[in-house]
Each structure stands twice: as structure tokens, then as C-alpha cells.
Amino acid sequence: MERKKERSPSRKQTAYEAKCRRCGRCCNDKYIVGDKVYVGEGACKYFDPEAKLCTVYADRHEVNPDCLSVRDGIALGVFPADCPYVADLPDYVAPSGRVVDAATLRLIERGKIVTSDELDEHLRRQAEREPRKDKKRSRGRR
């Protein structure tokens, strides 16, 4: 939800947009599984990861019909919990803190993971395996 260029915004609009901290996390890939939103490893193709800016900000909704307005993003729960647009909303539910990688996404697409409980369990097991992998790697380097 970042901007690179804009057309003479009003003062009100500028103040509203100034709330954004330019972390770029709301431009990450997002997947809705069951009743939860999960974040993927990649990002929107219009996102510049170096500058953490949208390259088509002024026309983003025309260029990318999947780009959500702040209102729709809040309703769907795509903003991280510490994003200034949602940080003060008492009932807001942020996306899962666990990232869906490409291998997990293939399982979802093939119907091997259907519910958010199944995905949470899969990601939990995956996270448990990760430290073991890291240990093996660091042992190999000695």
C-alpha cells in the first residue's frame, strides 16, 4: 500500500497516507485459507522491494484490480497487527505470523491442506523441523 508518485493529494489524504510506515508488508502475497489470512514469501509484482514502494501507486487499482483499498484490507484482515491503520482497532484480526512457502502453497493448491487448522498444524511442524535443519547446516560448515 505504498506510494511512489501521486496526483496532487488533498491535505486530508496526505495526512491519512502519512500514517503508513512504508514497511511494505501489506504488499506481500496473501492467501485466505479457511477463516484466516496467511502471508506468502513473495510480493506483488508492482512492489519495489529495495525502495519498499509501489511502482504504480497513483493508478494501482486500475493496474492491479487485486490491490485492496485500506478499507477492504482492514475488512479482510491483510494488515499486520502493528500497522498504524489497524493498531488501534480492538476487534481487528491480523494475518497469521507464519509464512506460507512455495512447497506449502503447492499442498494447498492440490487440496492436501484445506482448513486453517490443517495449515496451522503443517506450519507448526515445519517450524519445528527448521531449527534441526539449521543445526545440521552449521555442523556441516565446521
Ligand code: SF4
Ligand atoms: S499494486 Fe501491488 S505493490 Fe502497489 S500497493 Fe497494490 S499490492 Fe502494493
Ligand code: SF4
Ligand atoms: S502494512 Fe501498514 S505501514 Fe506497512 S506498508 Fe502497509 S499500510 Fe504501510
